[in-house]
Amino acid sequence: MRLPRPHPSPAGIKQEELRRHNLSLLLRYVHLAGPTQRATLTAQTGLNRSTIGALAADLASTAGLVREESPDTHSGAGRPSLVVVPETERYQVLAFDLGVDRIIAARVGLGGALLSREVVPLPPGERGFTAVVDLTAATARRLAEALGPLTHCAGIGVAVPAVVRSADGFVRFAPNLGWEQQPLGAALRAALVDALPDRAIGGPVGSPAVQVANDADLGALAEHARGVARGHDDIVYLSGQVGLGAGIICNGRPLRGHGGYAGEAGHMIVNPTGQRCRCGARGCWETEIGTDAILRAAGHEPGDGGSVRAVVAEASAGDARARLALYEVSRWLAVGVGNLVNLFNPELVIFGGELRDLLEVVEHDVVGRMGAGGLTVSREHVALVPSALGGDSSLFGAAELAFAHLLDDPLGVAATLATTVEV
Amino acid sequence: MRLPRPHPSPAGIKQEELRRHNLSLLLRYVHLAGPTQRATLTAQTGLNRSTIGALAADLASTAGLVREESPDTHSGAGRPSLVVVPETERYQVLAFDLGVDRIIAARVGLGGALLSREVVPLPPGERGFTAVVDLTAATARRLAEALGPLTHCAGIGVAVPAVVRSADGFVRFAPNLGWEQQPLGAALRAALVDALPDRAIGGPVGSPAVQVANDADLGALAEHARGVARGHDDIVYLSGQVGLGAGIICNGRPLRGHGGYAGEAGHMIVNPTGQRCRCGARGCWETEIGTDAILRAAGHEPGDGGSVRAVVAEASAGDARARLALYEVSRWLAVGVGNLVNLFNPELVIFGGELRDLLEVVEHDVVGRMGAGGLTVSREHVALVPSALGGDSSLFGAAELAFAHLLDDPLGVAATLATTVEV
Incomplete structure (x- = not known):
């Protein structure tokens, strides 16, 4: 019999692992939140004052991963709590x-x-x-x-x-x-x-x-760690480069799949009678809203230096072909985003890469189309937002x-x- | 500033929580695997012998959640290790x-x-x-x-x-x-x-x-805990009743989404020019492969007592309309399953409810269609299987x-x- 791996945790926690877990927790906290007072760390981790003090001292003295500084003296009454600072340069x-x-x-x-x-x-x-x-x-x-x-x-x-x-x-x-x-x-x-x-x-x-x-x-990871998705644990990040990919975080953890290949939203079929995709299928999402598709629909040739931003500018300036291209894109964006929302029930759908430039002009239309059908409950709390870390x-x-x-x-x-x- | 919740663990582990964690681990293990020798528990959890002994004794004497029994005497050389048995009746x-x-x-x-x-x-x-x-x-x-x-x-x-x-x-x-x-x-x-x-x-x-x-x-949860998905941590479970739903497990954990509404695969749009769905959209997967859709395509009226199993039997007996219905179903099954495989990269796609009856006759066709396009890498290790717990x-x-x-x-x-x- 193949024994089941008990979940959620695959292993018992031994005494010696507890310290490592808590050191990890503390360092990750200041890595993500920046310099943090010990008192805040105590409140946020649920560990007690003396444990936090010992952990911070360990990180500082053993490895120089953090240093401890006095806070501004005007930060309130009572003895101020030391600030734990990550050693950025080291x-x-x-x-x-x-x-x-x-x-x-x-x-x-x-x-x-x-x-x-x-x-x-x-x-x-x-x-x-x-x-x-x-x-x-x-x-x-x-x-x-x-x-x-x-x-x-x-x-x-x-x-x-x-x-x-x-x-x-x-x-x-x-x-x-x-x-x-x-x-x-x-x-x-x-x-x-x-x-x-x-x-x-x-x-x-x-x-x-x-x-x-x-x-x-990785775009999803970064937006979750220090971008627009901080504090949001269910997100879909869309990366529009030449192709289209998705990074997905569920319940605070990256969705990987069995081999690490999850999130291939670009090859979700949205239009079975559509264009042939490089993958061999017809009507993949990437063939409908990838930047190549947008540029082609707007009359650009591959490699002519066109960009989604330029198409958006052309449409704003009244170019009929650019406007039609964006109209089509918003239709297929709505189908694909709607599918992802029904499947993942995210709080945020983040438009990254060149899709950032698109969001502002198509958002109203996409949201309207999504509202015309599909399950309303999954859509109640979802927001479409541009990535906060820009192209990085x-x-x-x-x-x-x-x-x-x-x-x-x-x-x-x-x-x-x-x-x-x-x- | 909204403080980020550090992940993967939202809190430090205190000394007193360690025991609870390990008691939980041990009880969950025997709940899922059945009666288990202490030696096996030691090997599987990574905890040491004396810790396992103390935890098992706690579960037994404090709450009667388990009992410890002598193993069969012929189980090998050396002093046999006690078997920890969950208290099923209590x-x-x-x-x-x-x-x-x-x-x-x-x-x-x-x-x-x-x-x-x-x-x-x-x-x-x-x-x-x-x-x-x-x-x-x-x-x-x-x-x-x-x-x-x-x-x-x-x-x-x-x-x-x-x-x-x-x-x-x-x-x-x-x-x-x-x-x-x-x-x-x-x-x-x-x-x-x-x-x-x-x-x-x-x-x-x-x-x-x-x-x-x-x-x-819940179907996904059960198949993962004690059905066909034991030991598989990335699965999609499809439940075909009147409608169509999916239960998804990623990296061993249920996919819930922000409000708990994730997995609404029945409302994934696969055919934008298809039938109008109850949800208001066109061409939802449910409208193409839900049991109602199958029965309608095979010439049944709602409520006439028809079942997917009966349609499968009719098709096997040569009924042209039933065969055409299954042909159409396998087309849309391939699109939808292909999308889920690209998005979730599961090891198993489990056919539950009335879809079990369908799998045997359409599997070959669905796999063939999926192989004709889409990303091959996500498909390498995926198997389409019927639920092991039947209708339960x-x-x-x-x-x-x-x-x-x-x-x-x-x-x-x-x-x-x-x-x-x-x-």
Whole structure:
């Protein structure tokens, strides 16, 4: 008999795991909320004062993950409670957002501070898998080398518009990049093995800490952690680049699915008599509202530099073809968003990537169409909103992905970083 | 600033919560897996021998939730490890599955044993909300009165084909029952307040333990706990009654959505030029593959006693209209199942209710159509399977719902049950 895995928790909690859990909780809290008074931490975590004090002291003295500062003296009566501050400069990650024609690279500090950001263009001849891996690795190496001697690189996170196997960052299918069955995670780990801390995560033992995930999944993660979806635990994030993807968070947790491939909303069939999609099916949502579809409907040719923003501007200026294109798009947006709302009952549907530019002009129409049918109950509390992190949702999500292991086991992971030979 | 709720865990774990967590883990384990040797529990939970021994002794002596028995003497060399057995007769719940024309009522013991089951027909004139509440409450009272003096009723679970607000069991919309905005949970609690243990759960403080949920959600829960989805943590359960609902489990947890309304796959639009649905939209999945749609396509009138099974038999016997009906159904099944597979990347899509009868004859066609387009990666590991609990998935799910509180806090809830005056 295959034994069931009891849920919700797969394992008993041992005494020694309790401390790790609570250290993780505390560090994650200040990572997401920023500098926080001990009194607030006590109230928010339900742990008592002395436990919070001991945990904060551990994080500060053992690993320098946080420091404690006196609050402003004018903050109220009584003895002021110390403020726990994440060590932004000391613990950093490298984050990458791989696009069709550019790589965005950033250093992000503990607490989510954007410490550096650059756009590396991909010349038309150098967009193949190997070229992109080489350029990403070279950029990572350069950024890592610029870190100070007391600074730890806690990991690398990479967002890619692809169907990604979550276990090892293997790219199954990335039609817009032209990649299929490419070992992105393994290739980056191999290229960076001498430059990065060895934490044996995200791959075979002995490989450095490179994590790869789908860009829409990471956009959702970032908007949930520090964007428009803070405090909202049921969200759908739509990423419109050339294609269309969705990142979904249910009850505060990312929806992954069995192989990590969940959220392929771009290939939800909404119009069975519609256009043939790259995937082979007809009338996928992506063929109706992907940015390529919008540009084509508005009379642009692929690669002519048109953008959704430009189509929106043309429509506002009275261009009939652009207006018709947006009219059609709003029809199919309503069908697809309505389906997602019925299936996921989210509080927010977040329009990210180029879809942000679309939302303002189509929102009224989409909401009206959705209201004309479907279950009203799922729609009562849902709002359609633009992403708060602009075009950088996936980039910030890649940073969150890279920080995840440090946040899960602060002292354990920090100890492995401390023993790493600096590059 | 609205403070983010840190995730995955919303709170620190205190020393005293550790014991509750581990007691819960152990009791849930034997509830789902049945009698289990201590040695197995040690291996499966990761807790050590002495901890398991102490926890089992606590559950046994404090509340009589389990007993410990000697294993068969021929089970191997060395000192045999005691077997922890759930006390099936002592802790029971009442489970109800409310249908259009009947109520199924059952007593289920800890460990999932079906102790009694009966079908209570609903005469045509007595299918209104009040009549169904009265009959359900009367049945519950009768079943509770038949419990022995040493038997505890740990709660009541109710499955209903409706959009249900999870917090209090309020029915928002149940088109097939003809209900809208009906306080099912509150009405049952009020009707049973003197007959049931007061555990202040699922409603205002002081109300008895009645939990109400959507029948497809409960079908998924039961198939996951003790049906075909044991050990599979990403599943979609389809419930075909008159309408069509889905219960979805992601990463081992039920997908609920913001208000508890997630999984309304019946109102996913698959055919925008199709039939008008009761919800007001066109081409909802339910209008294409709901049992009403199948029967209509096969030439049956509503209420003429036709069933999906009969249509399948007619098609097998060569009836052209029945065959055409199934051909159309398999087309729309493929679209809808394909969409769910792309969105949820499940291991299993479970056909429950009347859809079980359909699966065998359409599976080949549906899988073939799905394979003709769409993302292959999501489809690699997915299987379409019939529910293992037959027509009782939702009933067993209602029992799991009723047991949930006892399993979450075994000694705490058992203590409140012990002080209840027996009816």
